[in-house]
Structure formats: structure tokens, C-alpha cells
Amino acid sequence: xxxxxxxxxxxxxxxxxxxxxxxxxxxxxxxxxxxxxxxxxxxxxxxxxxxxxxxxxxxxxxxxxxxxxxxxxxxxxxxxxxxxxxxxxxxxxxxxxxxxxxxxxxxxxxxxxxxxxxxxxxxxxxxxxxxxxxxxxxxxxxxxxxxxxxxxxxxxxxxxxxxxxxxxxxxxxxxxxxxxxxxxxxxxxxxxxxxxxxxxxxxxxxxxxxxxxxxxxxxxxxxxxxxxxxxxxxxxxxxxxxxxxxxxxxxxxxxxxxxxxxxxxxxxxxxxxx
Numbered sequence: 001x002x003x004x005x006x007x008x009x010x011x012x013x014x015x016x017x018x019x020x021x022x023x024x025x026x027x028x029x030x031x032x033x034x035x036x037x038x039x040x041x042x043x044x045x046x047x048x049x050x051x052x053x054x055x056x057x058x059x060x061x062x063x064x065x066x067x068x069x070x071x072x073x074x075x076x077x078x079x080x081x082x083x084x085x086x087x088x089x090x091x092x093x094x095x096x097x098x099x100x101x102x103x104x105x106x107x108x109x110x111x112x113x114x115x116x117x118x119x120x121x122x123x124x125x126x127x128x129x130x131x132x133x134x135x136x137x138x139x140x141x142x143x144x145x146x147x148x149x150x151x152x153x154x155x156x157x158x159x160x161x162x163x164x165x166x167x168x169x170x171x172x173x174x175x176x177x178x179x180x181x182x183x184x185x186x187x188x189x190x191x192x193x194x195x196x197x198x199x200x201x202x203x204x205x206x207x208x209x210x211x212x213x214x215x216x217x218x219x220x221x222x223x224x225x226x227x228x229x230x231x232x233x234x235x236x237x238x239x240x241x242x243x244x245x246x247x248x249x250x251x252x253x254x255x256x257x258x259x260x261x262x263x264x265x266x267x268x269x270x271x272x273x274x
Contacts, residue, residue, distance in 0.1 A: 004083045006056070006076045008067060013060035014053035014080060018044035021114075021272065023090045024081065025052040026097030028120075029198050030156075030190045032059025035094070035183070038261040039268065046269060053080055057194020059186070068197035070205050074104040081112055090272050092117040094257060095229060096202045098237075099123055103205075106213035115217040117268060120254050122229045123237045124208045132206075134232060141203045148196060156187045163227040166253030174259050183258070211240035218244040219271045221264065223252030245271075 003011045015033055017040055025036040033052030040050040054061040056076060057068070067073070077100060081089065089112055093101045098121035105113065128135035147155045161170065161180065170180055187195075218241050222234035231248065238246040247267060249260055256264050 003061075004053075004080045006067075006079050008064065008072075010056050010062045010064045010067065010076070012053050012056060012062070012076060012080065014051060015040070016049070016051050016084065017041075018047070018049045020047045020049050021088055021090070022049045022051060022084075022086045023092060023268075023272065024077075024086065025050065026077070026091065026093040026100050027052070027055060027058065028095040028097060029202060030058070030187045030195045031094075031183070032186050032190070034059065034186055035257060039092075039257060039265055042265050043268065048272065051080075051084065051086070053077075055194070055198075057191035057198075059189070063191040063194065065191075065193050068194060068201055070099065070103040070201060071107065073201075074100055074107055077104055078108045087112050088114040090115050090117065090268075092119065092268065093121070094119045095122055095254065096198060099202060099205065099207055102207045102210040102213065105216075106210040110213070110216050113216050115219070115271065116214065117219045117221065117271065118234075118237065119221045119256055119264070120223065120226055120229050121220060121233055121237050122202055123233065124211055124240055125206045126203050126229075126233070127206075132208075134236070136203075145196070145199065148199070152192060152195070153188060157184055160184075160187070164254050165259065166223075166225045166227065170259075175255070179258060183255070208240070211237070214241040214244070217271075217274075219267070220244055220246045221249065221256065221267060222246070223249045223254065223256055223260075225251060226254045228254040 032054045036052045091101045098118040128137045
């Protein structure tokens with residue numbers, strides 16, 4: 001099985017399919033690289049090389065119980081990129097993965113990066129502060145964290161579905177019950193330590209200074225019914241990245257990679273080939 005070893009000797013599992021221009025996928029919080037199944041297969045069939053890896057504590061990667069700050073997480077990404085010797089990369093992130101792209105660009109630069117795609121982004125800063133009045137109050141974070149610590153299984157099987165799909169029971173014509181269970185299984189297989197610490201980091205890390213590092217073409221895709229990361233975040237991110245494109249999917253929530261997979265794939269292909 002393919003693994004890359006990080007600076008602190010954490011082994012990260014990755015998938016590397018196809019040949020051609022590389023596309024590296026970065027995952028949502030608590031999900032593994034498996035989440036990109038419905039993007040990697042079609043894009044590989046269209047002549048692209050698709051790489052997805054399991055963040056530390058996620059999927060088949062090691063669970064070291066540490067290193068869930070964004071500097072360490074993007075150093076892990078850099079190690080993967082360097083080991084595979086990838087160039088002219090399209091970075092594609094979902095939710096927390098978008099924040100990792102922002103920090104990667106500011107910490108490691110764009111020498112290997114051709115373009116970036118932010119899907120359901122949580123940038124530039126989620127937390128409400130004196131100089132970020134549009135953020136969410138700390139009290140909301142504390143309530144969500146408490147629910148996870150008390151009953152993680154219930155939180156993700158019930159409350160998590162509401163925000164991720166925009167309803168308690170997703171429309172079976174859009175996404176099957178089996179697909180929802182597959183997604184929940186990925187979440188519950190994630191280390192609880194990794195899940196909580198990544199949740200904490202995503203909420204409390206200010207990515208506004210990282211926005212100036214987006215000097216490559218950037219596409220932002222967001223649903224206007226996203227409850228995990230409201231559309232406001234996408235608009236603020238677009239404002240902070242000169243020349244970026246913002247595509248808004250009407251009636252869509254957070255799980256665009258499943259609920260709008262065909263449209264998303266076509267948008268990815270058009271952007272990569274532009």
C-alpha cells in the first residue's frame with residue numbers, strides 16, 4: 001500500500017490514479033481521501049492524474065495524537081507533493097481542505113501549484129472577534145464541541161446530517177441512504193482526537209493573512225444553502241483573492257462532491273483545462 005512518511009514519522013496513506021496533469025484533493029474535516037471517489041474516477045478517465053491522501057488521524061493514516069495545527073498539516077501535504085515529485089498541480093479542497101490550501105500556499109509557495117479550487121470553503125476566518133464581526137460566536141463552537149465530546153456517534157449520525165446535506169434525511173433521489181451511511185462510516189472511523197483537534201484548529205485559525213498567497217488562478221464553488229460554512233465565507237474569500245471566480249450552486253448545501261457531483265466534475269474539468 002502506498003504511504004509517505006512525514007517529518008515526525010507519521011505514515012500517511014494515499015491513492016495515486018492515472019497519468020497526466022496532477023490534481024491533489026484535500027478532504028473535509030473527519031473524512032478520508034475516499035470522499036473523492038466520484039471525482040477521482042471521472043477525472044482519471046478524462047486524462048488527469050488524481051491523488052488523494054488521508055490526513056493524519058484519518059482513514060488509513062497513522063493516528064499520532066498530535067500535529068493537528070495547520071502548519072504541521074500542510075507540511076504533511078508538502079512531504080507528499082515532494083515525494084511524488086508533482087508539478088503544475090491543481091489543488092482541490094473541500095471545507096477544511098480549503099484552509100489547508102491557503103496555509104500551504106503561504107507557507108510553501110506556488111512553485112509547484114498551477115491553480116486552486118475551494119469547495120464549501122471555511123476561509124478566511126470562522127470565529128467572531130472584534131475585527132471579524134461577521135464570524136460565528138465562540139459559544140456556537142463550544143456547543144458543537146460539547147455535543148461531539150458527549151456523543152460523537154449521535155452527533156454525526158443525526159445533527160451532522162442536517163448541516164451537511166441541508167436536511168435531516170437527504171433526498172433519496174439526490175443521494176442514496178447507502179451513500180449517506182458510507183460517508184458517516186468514514187467520519188466514525190476517524191480518530192476522535194484528530195476530529196476534535198482539527199475542528200478546534202479550523203474554528204480558531206485566522207487565514208486572512210494567508211489570502212494574499214493566492215497568486216494562482218482560483219475557483220471558489222459554494223452552495224447557497226450551506227449550513228456548515230455559510231455562503232458569506234465564500235464571498236469574503238473571493239473578495240480577498242483578486243481575480244478569483246465564484247460559482248454559487250443554488251439550493252445546494254455542503255456535500256457538493258456527492259449531491260452535485262456531475263456539475264462539480266464538469267466545473268473542475270473546465271477550470272483545469274482553461
